[in-house]
Amino acid sequence: MATMDELYQSVIIEHDRSPRNFRRLEAPTHQADGRNPLCGDEVHLELRVDEEGRIAEVGFQGRGCAVSKASASMMTTALGGRTLPEALELADRFQALLTGKREADASLGKLKVFQGLAAYPMRVKCATMPWHALREALRIEL
């Protein structure tokens, strides 16, 4: 079991410092705001879905702890090229991983580092918050 320190040192700090796709999109087709009322963390998520129904671009902005920022950052890289049903399925698999309902497997790719967080239920919401925003965004087309 990874300790919190290892989790931070392996990946979270790096994404916190240089988050991927930390920007606004020029022509988003979907967007949503995620919020954790308990701690005040916020994320604004934007997606552009192309004519074929695949996610072409993802961008996020916001403020929050390193866990939520790293999770959002890694989510944006994991979503590229996926169809909307595939993206939602990935969201479900990620949620199941963090709530201990599912073991990590290859389909989660780099996201499986977050498995260690399952031992810290108080922090799970930090990591799942951007994924909740994704679900919200995919419901609301601009």
Place this chain on the structure above:
Amino acid sequence: MLRTTSRGKPIVYLDTAASAQKPQAVLDAMTRFYETSNANIHRGVYQASEQATLAYDGARETLASFLGGVAPEEIVFVRGTTEAINLVAQSFLRPTLRPDDWVLVTEMEHHANIVPWQLAGARTVPVPVTDGGELDLDAARRLLSEGPRLLAVVHASNTLGTINPIAELAAMARNAGVPVLVDGAQAVGHLAVDLTTLGADFYCFSGHKLFGPTGVGVLWGRRELLEAMPPWQGGGDMIDHVSFERTTFAPVPHKFEAGTPDIAGVIGLDAAVHWLGAQDRTAIAAHEETLWRAGRELLDAVGGVVRLAVPDRNVGILTFTVDGAHPHDVASLLDQDGICVRAGHHCTQPLHRRLGLPATVRASIAPYTALADLEALAAGLRRVRQVFA
């Protein structure tokens, strides 16, 4: 609890401002009640019910004397500070509320002293907090003259630790004809509170921050105010006479205590107050102040730890941020060392907005805190700095 481990390390408990650990006497009193005299109160004529009733009513006298010798009938047992404020909002304020009525609060209030007034239909207007972490008393005086229905103010801030000059504020409010409710949740565990001289009209606190159990708290109100207020909840134990046509209510405080109360909780709170009464409170206050000052120096020596600006009179709260690290990450990494601190907005979002910070880390000091706990905190923070270096 303080001899347990957390994440495999001896626990360093620095979150008493959220909930205090309980003396053995409190646990024993509650266990003894359940083991030897558990029964409902004010109902049975048999011995166990009689004992439970005597213990419950005795607690009211203990609390009345703890608060400076007020009348026991002015002590209403509730679930906690939050319920006490909601009771006053719904029963004192709401029945006489007019459109445009407003309640004067402060920028350092806990959400529990903001939202109940809004739910009752009133606007809330805050007294500003200065850059030094104190209430702006000139602004308070001016706002009091503008006709609020009530001043609702915290005795000691859960985020800053600031002890507000309640007697002075209450005197100002009295001159302006404004009643005063004081949220004493963070104060009663640290300061001797004498309600016969403080000048407040309502005072409330939770048992669990006063070394007692969760689920029980106290609302004190001036008898004439309580008597004029309609009951808030209906049920058993709060009535005088019930018929389908008309019901009359029991006298205070019983008309505010509908249903079977948390009897064991009240007995635990009684034990906590007795325990506190047997301590040398002056010595405890001196111990806490010494640790608070030592804690400030330890935090300042870490480097990259920024303490919130607060005045010198404090209930032993150290609130800070760490450069480059979000408070939740700080708290999670400290947790790896068994160190329990609070991270977040501490239910004071307006204050955090005023300070320009989304969240902070809070360590709070109690009678059982030792210098070693604060040294462990400083060492933990050095490690956090390394992880984020």
